[in-house]
Amino acid sequence: TIQKVIGVDTQQNIKSPALLSKTAFEQGLVLQYVEASASDAEVWGKAVPTASVDCVVCAQTNGASLSALDEIARVLKPRGKLLFVESGGSDLMTALANSTKFMGVEADSEWLDRPLSKTAVGIALRKPDTNSQAASEPSTRGLPRSLDEVKRSQ
Numbered sequence: 001t002i003q004k005v006i007g008v009d010t011q012q013n014i015k016s017p018a019l020l021s022k023t024a025f026e027q028g029l030v031l032q033y034v035e036a037s038a039s040d041a042e043v044w045g046k047a048v049p050t051a052s053v054d055c056v057v058c059a060q061t062n063g064a065s066l067s068a069l070d071e072i073a074r075v076l077k078p079r080g081k082l083l084f085v086e087s088g089g090s091d092l093m094t095a096l097a098n099s100t101k102f103m104g105v106e107a108d109s110e111w112l113d114r115p116l117s118k119t120a121v122g123i124a125l126r127k128p129d130t131n132s133q134a135a136s137e138p139s140t141r142g143l144p145r146s147l148d149e150v151k152r153s154q
Helices: 016-025 041-045 064-075 090-099 148-153
Strands: 004-010 028-035 054-059 076-087 103-105 119-126
Touching: 004 016, 016 028, 016 090, 028 054, 054 064, 064 076, 090 103, 090 119
Parallel strands: 004 028, 054 076
Antiparallel strands: 076 119, 103 119
16 A cells, blocks of 8 residues: 655646645645656655655656656666656657666557657556566566556556
8 A cells, every 4th residue: 555655846836745745635645745856866866765666657757757767766666667658758768668777668659659749658667676686587477568457457
C-alpha cells in the first residue's frame, strides 16, 4: 500500500502544493513536497534516498525528464516503475531504450503517431540491482509484458 507521496514541482505552478496536500490528506497519505524543477536533480534528489521509491510519475516536464533520468533511476527501487507522459516523446523513448538502467520500456503507439502533437505515454521498469548475481540475467517474471497489460491490472 502507498503511504507516502513525494511531489516535485516549480513555484511557477503555485497550485501544486495545495492540490497535492489536499489529495494526499483525503487518501490518508503523507506528502513530502519539494520545490524544484524536474531537471534540478541536485535539489530534489537530496530529499529522496537511493532505491526508496516504488513508482515515479513524470508528466509534461518539457524535456527535463531526459536530464533527470539518472536521478529517477537512482531513487527507484529495483523493478520500480517510471510512468511518463511527455510531449515530443521520441527523445525520451530513445533515451529510455538506450538506458542501461531501465528495461521493459513500453509506450502507447497511438499517442506517438499523432501528426501534430506527438506524446510519449508509457512505462519503463527499473532494472534489478546490478550488484547482485541474479541481476546478470534479469528476471521479468511478474512484470507486465506490455502497456496494455499494465492498463488491465489497474
